[in-house]
Amino acid sequence: MLLGSVEAGGTKFVCAVGNEDYRIMEKTQFPTTDPATTIQKTIEFFQKFDDLAALSVASFGPIELKKNNPNYGYITDTPKSQWSHTDLIGPLKKALNVPVYFTTDVNGSAFGEYVTAQLFNEKISSLVYYTVGTGVGGGAVLNGKILQGFGHPEMGHTFVKRHPDDLDFAGICPFHKDCLEGLVSGPTFDARLGIAGKDVPHEHHVWDIMAYYVAQAAIQQTMILRPDNIVFGGGVISEDFLAKVRVHFKQLLNDYVTVPDLDKYITMPRVKENGSATLGNFALAYKVQSE
Amino acid sequence: MLLGSVEAGGTKFVCAVGNEDYRIMEKTQFPTTDPATTIQKTIEFFQKFDDLAALSVASFGPIELKKNNPNYGYITDTPKSQWSHTDLIGPLKKALNVPVYFTTDVNGSAFGEYVTAQLFNEKISSLVYYTVGTGVGGGAVLNGKILQGFGHPEMGHTFVKRHPDDLDFAGICPFHKDCLEGLVSGPTFDARLGIAGKDVPHEHHVWDIMAYYVAQAAIQQTMILRPDNIVFGGGVISEDFLAKVRVHFKQLLNDYVTVPDLDKYITMPRVKENGSATLGNFALAYKVQSE
Numbered sequence: 001m002l003l004g005s006v007e008a009g010g011t012k013f014v015c016a017v018g019n020e021d022y023r024i025m026e027k028t029q030f031p032t033t034d035p036a037t038t039i040q041k042t043i044e045f046f047q048k049f050d051d052l053a054a055l056s057v058a059s060f061g062p063i064e065l066k067k068n069n070p071n072y073g074y075i076t077d078t079p080k081s082q083w084s085h086t087d088l089i090g091p092l093k094k095a096l097n098v099p100v101y102f103t104t105d106v107n108g109s110a111f112g113e114y115v116t117a118q119l120f121n122e123k124i125s126s127l128v129y130y131t132v133g134t135g136v137g138g139g140a141v142l143n144g145k146i147l148q149g150f151g152h153p154e155m156g157h158t159f160v161k162r163h164p165d166d167l168d169f170a171g172i173c174p175f176h177k178d179c180l181e182g183l184v185s186g187p188t189f190d191a192r193l194g195i196a197g198k199d200v201p202h203e204h205h206v207w208d209i210m211a212y213y214v215a216q217a218a219i220q221q222t223m224i225l226r227p228d229n230i231v232f233g234g235g236v237i238s239e240d241f242l243a244k245v246r247v248h249f250k251q252l253l254n255d256y257v258t259v260p261d262l263d264k265y266i267t268m269p270r271v272k273e274n275g276s277a278t279l280g281n282f283a284l285a286y287k288v289q290s291e
Numbered sequence: 292m293l294l295g296s297v298e299a300g301g302t303k304f305v306c307a308v309g310n311e312d313y314r315i316m317e318k319t320q321f322p323t324t325d326p327a328t329t330i331q332k333t334i335e336f337f338q339k340f341d342d343l344a345a346l347s348v349a350s351f352g353p354i355e356l357k358k359n360n361p362n363y364g365y366i367t368d369t370p371k372s373q374w375s376h377t378d379l380i381g382p383l384k385k386a387l388n389v390p391v392y393f394t395t396d397v398n399g400s401a402f403g404e405y406v407t408a409q410l411f412n413e414k415i416s417s418l419v420y421y422t423v424g425t426g427v428g429g430g431a432v433l434n435g436k437i438l439q440g441f442g443h444p445e446m447g448h449t450f451v452k453r454h455p456d457d458l459d460f461a462g463i464c465p466f467h468k469d470c471l472e473g474l475v476s477g478p479t480f481d482a483r484l485g486i487a488g489k490d491v492p493h494e495h496h497v498w499d500i501m502a503y504y505v506a507q508a509a510i511q512q513t514m515i516l517r518p519d520n521i522v523f524g525g526g527v528i529s530e531d532f533l534a535k536v537r538v539h540f541k542q543l544l545n546d547y548v549t550v551p552d553l554d555k556y557i558t559m560p561r562v563k564e565n566g567s568a569t570l571g572n573f574a575l576a577y578k579v580q581s582e
Contacts, residue, residue: 062548126440138515142433142440149417149433149517154548158511161450161469175547178452220449224429224515226440256466257353257445 001289004046004055004098005281007105008088010080010134013038014278015045017052022115022282035086043095054289056101056281058108059088061137065102065152073102079174101288104152105277106131106139109269112280113231114141116270126227129269129276130155130217133234136181138217140225147225156181160216163209180217184210186235197236208244210236215248218266222259229260233269233276242266292580295337295346295389296572298396299379301371301425304329305569306336308343313406313573326377334386345580347392347572349399350379352428356393356443364393370465392579395443396568397422397430400560403571404522405432407561417518420560420567421446421508424525427472429508431516438516447472451507454500471508475501477526488527499535501527506539509557513550520551524560524567533557 002025007014009032016027026049030041046052062078064071073089089102103111110129117124130138138155140147147153157179171178172191182188189197192206200206218230232242246262259265269276293316298305300323307318317340321332337343353369355362364380384391394402401420408415421429429446431438438444448470462469463482473479480488483497491497509521523533537553550556560567 140515142438147433147516150519150550151517151548153517154514156514157547158514159452159507159543161452175545176543216450220511220515223445223447223449224431224511225438226442226444228441252450252467254466256448257442259441 001053002049002051003282003285003289004049004052004096005278005285006042006055006057006059006092007108007277007281008032008057008059009105010060010078013042015042016278016281017046017049018278018282020286022279022286024278027278034082035088039088039091043092046092046096052096052098054099054101054285055092055096056103056108056284056288057089057092058103058105058277058281061104061152062154063088063102063104063152065104065148073100099285099288099291101281101284103146103284104137104139106137106155107146107148107152108139108277108280108284109233110139110141110231110276110280111146111284112271112276112278113229113269114144115279115283116276117229120270122229124228126225127229127231128155128221128225128227129231129233130214131234132184132214132232132236133186136185136234138221140221140227142225142227155217155221156185158217158220160213163212165205166209180213184213184236202240207241211241211244212248214241214245215252218245218249219252222253222257226257229264230266231269231276232266233274237268239268242268292344293340293342294573294576294580295340295343295387296569296576297333297346297348297350297383298399298568298572299323299348299350300396301351301369304333306333307569307572308337308340309569309573311577313570315569318569325373326379330379330382334383337383337387343387343389345390345392345576346383346387347394347399347575347579348380348383349394349396349568349572352395352443353445354379354393354395354443356395356439364391390576390579390582392572392575394437394575395428395430397428397446398437398439398443399430399568399571399575400524401430401432401522401567401571402437402575403567403569404520404561405435406570406574407567408520411561413520415519417516418520418522419446419512419516419518420522420524421505422525423475423505423523423527424477427476427525429512431512431518433516433518446508446512447476449508449511451504454503456496457500471504475504475527493531498532502532502535503539505532505536506543509536509540510543513544513548517548520555521557522560522567523557524565528559530559533559 136156427447
């Protein structure tokens with residue numbers, strides 16, 4: 001049996017086919033251009049595999065996930081040019097004629113991390129995955145199920161208290177200015193310092209300011225979901241940076257509630273090279289074909 | 292069949308017995324003194340009812356809810372004098388010999404609100420309940436289940452961005468200073484203004500400042516859990532106050548995600564006179580006796 005994974009990102013699409021052991025058999029990627037071309041390329045990749053059993057798509061958003069909504073399977077009101085109100089799942093289902101699971105990019109990653117934790121016999125029953133990159137997003141798996149309510153979470157858009165050395169920065173979120181995304185997404189380096197994040201030395205104080213905010217995101221999850229693990233991925237995150245996050249987290253939490261050992265609680269992704277979503281998609285495709 | 296409810300508060304215990312329709316048959320309350328006396332009074336109230344089928348206890352905390360923990364059923368490291376590391380559930384189970392459900396006070400209220408919504412045929416599958424009173428706490432019900440992770444939520448202890456007219460107030464949380472509880476719990480009126488909340492006129496600007504913070508709590512829930520309804524109870528809350536909260540919420544959200552109509556999304560408790568927890572307890576006691 002073959003399982004398909006689509007990571008539908010705003011910049012690129014990554015398509016992969018794997019087996020029941022979630023091992024990648026073939027993989028391709030191409031830039032996200034207009035919807036028709038991009039979806040057609042996706043279809044052509046998967047059409048090569050006769051025994052594709054199911055597909056899972058982890059997409060940039062916002063997306064419609066309520067199955068009783070006529071726009072189920074759509075990317076909805078995204079600011080991304082041409083993609084607003086695009087039916088992503090309909091054409092894939094029609095052309096490939098297999099069951100298709102649909103979720104957000106970060107939900108796919110969260111599920112991949114959760115499944116990997118289970119494979120490694122870790123005692124993880126709930127897990128949050130944040131990406132801190134061009135934007136900030138988060139998804140959660142609670143007792144094996146992806147967290148989903150009135151819509152999908154948008155965990156990057158909560159507010160935090162300001163670092164005393166960062167009071168003058170307005171924040172760059174077009175909707176909320178100084179929400180988490182507006183304070184710690186990758187482009188904030190350029191907005192604060194006039195240089196790209198990759199060129200900011202590790203000892204620069206801005207890293208400490210950003211760690212203070214990311215630690216508050218971890219506090220929010222700790223107080224609301226009480227997960228067993230909070231995973232941070234994305235271009236801004238490194239082991240070095242998470243070490244700073246843990247220091248702030250410990251100070252902010254002030255031993256108010258019990259949490260797992262911080263080195264195991266606030267972590268980099270288990271799956272390397274941004275592979276969490278692909279693995280999550282394989283597991284979700286497996287689930288959807290067995291339902 | 293009779294069902295028992297204990298609301299174990301830091302100030303008073305409220306004990307009630309109800310029928311399968313969750314109607315209160317008899318109710319009593321007494322001050323929370325030392326554990327032995329208070330627990331004994333609780334036992335004596337319920338011993339009067341021969342056909343008590345089960346009991347549910349919604350307690351102040353922190354409490355231990357993990358059933359495989361040797362301290363399950365305990366109030367753990369509370370600052371409340373004499374109550375630290377008190378076995379609350381053990382003595383009740385032993386004396387009354389019925390199944391006992393144990394949860395937090397706000398979880399009990401959240402469950403009561405959820406059950407009431409179902410009885411009224413509201414389309415509510417997830418709901419958050421905050422109490423804003425002496426302290427701030429929150430619980431959630433997701434698809435009929437109380438949210439519980441590595442421990443129970445402590446939703447009152449997340450951080451928020453400061454109102455520009457409130458930058459000099461340090462906050463009063465003994466653990467976190469300016470977390471939500473440290474900025475909006477009842478005693479903050481006295482800390483900010485030197486007068487009790489009940490004596491602060493409705494037109495005072497401090498209400499607007501507090502509404503700004505409570506709105507951010509609602510934003511956190513909206514971005515993380517995406518619930519169908521956020522209920523606010525407790526001494527600080529009034530319809531007048533929630534009207535202010537909705538105004539700030541709308542501005543802060545800035546239409547970023549879809550939410551239900553705000554008058555139905557951010558609401559006072561359905562069950563009047565602080566009765567949510569009693570009703571929730573009856574429903575939880577019913578559940579635990581049928582398991």
